[in-house]
Amino acid sequence: MCFLRHDRFKLVQKIKKLSEHSINRIAAGEVIERPASAVKELVENSIDAGANQIEVIFSEGGKSLLKVVDDGIGIARMDLSLAIQRHATSKITDLNLDDIKTLGFRGEALPSMGAAGSLSITSRVEGSESAFNIRVDAGVVSDIKPAALSKGTIVELTRLFHATPARLKFLRTDRSEARAITDMVRSLALAAPEVGFTLIEQYPEGGQRKVFSLEPHPDTGKLPTNERLNRLLDKGFAENSFMVNYQIEEAEIVGFCSLPTFTKGISNSQFLFVNGRPVKDRLLQGALRGAYVDHLAKNKYPLVVLYLTYPADLVDVNVHPTKAEVRFRNPGLIRALIVKSIHEGLQREGHRSAPAISSQLLGKARPGLDNYRQGQVTTENRTISVQGDDSVSDGMNKLDEFPPWLENALPSITSSLVESENDYRYPLGAAIVQFHKKFIVSQTPNGIIVVDQHAAHERLVYEKLKKQFVEKRSETKRLLVPEIIEFATSEVELIIEIKDELAQLGLVVEEFGQGAICVREIPSLLGNPDVKSLLQDILEGLIEGNSTNIVEQKINEVISRMSCHGSIRAGRTLTIPEMNELLREMEKTPHSGQCNHGRPTYIEMKLADIERLFGRT
Known part of the structure; x- marks a missing residue:
């Protein structure tokens, strides 16, 4: 049925105040968006209660069960009935609304959970003769009863959103909700590095899986340990x-x-x-x-x-x-x-690159080592049986004696290495060879480094051009005819607010009447850009919180293209002195561990890892 506008007004006779039950159900939809939201509220309560250990248990993506157990200070019997009422909290008063230092403060979470599902709270404070329990099922509150618990609080939420089926059908799959819960507990475990956390998933058919368990570290201050960082x-x-x-x-x-x-x-x-x-x-x-x-x-x-x-x-x-x-x-x-x-x-x-890249390379090389240990090595054309560490049964003798062709090659190789030996002490070592006219191999005291010559030189040129631009940032190109661009009044105000910052980057703008911007100068490095598109990107950046970063990003993109064309190309043969000069420049240049596009410029392989690949350790 379709109602006209005047028909709808006839249906609404007067303004009515909603019942407390309806208010809680509406509030539940705002505060508890999904099971992970409930986990966040409950764990934050546990942290605020001074818990040293928190255990989170969930089933079916948190839809059928959410349980949070802590060893915090607990809730007294007289406060249990207040805890499930809206805007009842122990964390703030009317006097300190502007000085909130706890994670929770509104007093909305527990009543919202009780309105959306079946909520059970069992708690015991220190010195109490017993623990006490209170239950709320779809807004219906039970009497407070004695319960068994030695310390802290257990909050159990079951059948979430059974009282609001419209919200239930919009939840994602159990696996998606489980991932959201895991991500939420990861975040909270980093927020409180001094607290121990355990996350457990229970299966409907029985059994459970421990997702992770973290020991408490009360002495770490506000920074997590390396172990916790790596785990999470x-x-x-x-x-x-x-x-x-x-x-x-x-x-x-x-x-x-x-x-x-x-x-x-x-x-x-x-x-x-x-x-x-x-x-x-x-x-x-x-x-x-x-x-x-x-x-x-x-x-x-x-x-x-x-x-x-x-x-x-x-x-x-x-x-x-x-x-x-x-x-x-x-x-x-x-x-x-x-x-x-x-x-x-x-x-x-400086020039540091991620060690993980080298580990990935070694990981890809290890399958060949497994074949070696099994007694054979497969090459492109044939399989060679391996008999120990020093020999292969392929018609070759033990390599105690060098074949003539190798003996002739050794002196020239050795002499070139000895001449460069003093350079090994540099962080990126001394260049020893170039292969495929793309990559440089250098030797360090404890391994080797492989450098992508184009990517490395591209970064060096990029940083040099960027430095030159910063030093000559005042160089702008004045437009012969200033460009007038119309925007909404609110958008003009946003741009004018940052006009001083834009001027520092070479973009000179001013307000032109009402609802328009006049652009008089642009950074000379940008050439002839679409000025309206540039300002539109700046506006979008302002909305996203990037502000003047858009202009800087455009400038960096131009510099990046210039550095790409001005750098050593793959396919160019380099001499040993040229390679070493490139390595020394990399050591002096910040961010030279990756190119302008985020790719690594070099990888390092430790001698111990290489020896392990060949079964020497």
């Missing part, structure tokens, strides 16, 4: 990352960021915390992209764990129902803090 992000993260520690005014940031050559194709390993609170904030994520802008290939994401500390009265954490977003009094300062801290870390790492 990637087993090679600690080895392939650098530490960040930076401060601007009252804002401070510490944490770990992966090297540009150690990345993922998805962004699920980027963990950002503000005053200990896990957040997914566009400003922070935009700043993170800006910090890595000319270091990563497209569609690649760094792995990061960053802890931002900022005065509580300068952060608004009450802007999103799930508290996943925050607002800063000075967003420009926060963005600068993230970008500068990561830039400083990347600068400090």
